[in-house]
Amino acid sequence: LFPPPHLLLTYCSPLARRPSLRRVFSTLHRLARAPGSTGMAAQVLATRASSTSAEKTSEALGKAGRLAGKPILPFAQFVKGNVPETEQELSEEPHPIKLDHDRVASNLVLTDTFGRRHNYLRISLTERCNLRCRYCMPAEGVPLSAQSTLLTTDEIVKIAQLFVSQGVDKIRLTGGEPTVRRDLVTLVERLAAIPGLKTIAMTSNGIVLARMLPALQAAGLTALNISLDTLQPARFAEITRRQGFEHVTRSIAAAEAAGLALKINCVMMRGVNDDELLAFVETTRMRNIEVRFIEYMPFDGNKWSKAQLFSYADMLAAIRAVHPDFAVLPGQPNDTAKTWRVPGYRGTVGFITSMSDHFCGSCNRLRITADGSLKVCLFGNKEVSLRDEIRRGAPDSTLLAIIAAAVSGKKKQHAGMDVLSHMKNRPMILIGG
Secondary structure: OOOOOOEEEEEEOOOOOHHHHHHHHHHHHHHHOOOOOOOEEEEEEOOOOOHHHHHHHHHHHHHHHHHHOOOEEEHHHHHOOOOOOOHHHHHOOOOOOOOOHHHHHOOOOOEOOOOOEOOEEEEEOOOOOOOOOOOOOOOOOOOOOOHHHOOOHHHHHHHHHHHHHOOOOEEEEEOOOHHHOOOHHHHHHHHHOOOOOOEEEEEEOOOOHHHHHHHHHHHOOOEEEEEOOOOOHHHHHHHHOOOOHHHHHHHHHHHHHHOOEEEEEEEEEOOOOHHHHHHHHHOOOOOOOEEEEEEOOOOOOOOOOHHHEOOHHHHHHHHHHHOOOOEEOOOOOOOOOEEEEOOOOOOEEEEEOOOOOOOHHHOOEEEEOOOOEEEOOOOOOOOEEHHHHHHHOOOHHHHHHHHHHHHHOOOOOOOOHHHHOOOOOOOHHHHOO
16 A cells, blocks of 8 residues: 555554553654654554544654654545655645744744733743642642653753844743753853843742752852742641652742842642731741742642632732731732732732733743743643754744744633633643743
């Protein structure tokens, strides 16, 4: 049926479980890269499996081909007689990703159709973490991508340079937990050398941060957010499913001593840690820090429920009951937080109100996942892989056209918490906090 050098691989997956998907992915990727192979036809027989499993298997086949730079075509194409006969025909398949060269030419790569200009890029460095926070992932963890599918240091720097060339002046490094990445200091140093980049920030859980902080600051780190959801060691272990409270508080003290711009991220959950709201406010009395209360948000695997949402309005009422002079501070157009202060206190209190009072209208943020996908909205489930295009050898002009098309497709606002709680999205750890 197929003239050489085409290869037909029939894959039968009775259960189409993830391990079998990984095996077929690895096999196809290896075969596609073999000398003399110009392409493959793959037939998926999902015996006793759901159509969803078959779709996932097909996605794995396509992904393997994209990484190898050679197409793995659906078996149905060959049945219909649409068999490419030459390597040239194989290479002439339509580009699978939308491009927008007009917006590149008009210098609107990072401006969406609602006039929002994006100058803030968040880059996830890894899917791995040394904690298991209940609002971030399920207790059993999440299946991790193979190391070969994650962005390399050179790829991260290339992506950063592209975005900075179009107006990004702030990059935040996230995870997983960024400090588990071995080349973190080198990466920060390389990012700091990019002309036009003003701020390199990082979000960390603080477990191993204290000993790395001097090197990171010397490399160019300028701002830091540390996650801490409780002031009680025993509750810390309950929320994170790990020990390490003292390590986090040590990292916070080290960051204060280093003079870094420091914010403490605290996800407030009703019935979990809402009784510590005022205690966290009190930490700002003598310390020049900002405590940021983050509304509990729905992501795959975190068992979000509206009953656990401790809203901005409810937090504000609870604080004002004790501090009636609690006052809002002037903000900037693209601020994610609404910032307040108790008069006479050194520090401030911020509120990230993504659920009850969204700030989509002034959003200036874009995200790159650890496996190289661009997400234009934290809550959106549409992604485009920049990694695949870079590994194909796409020129910068094509990469910019892909980015422009993705940004121009950004919606006016997210769908609201009632819809988001039922919408398919990655777990937070696979997006990047």
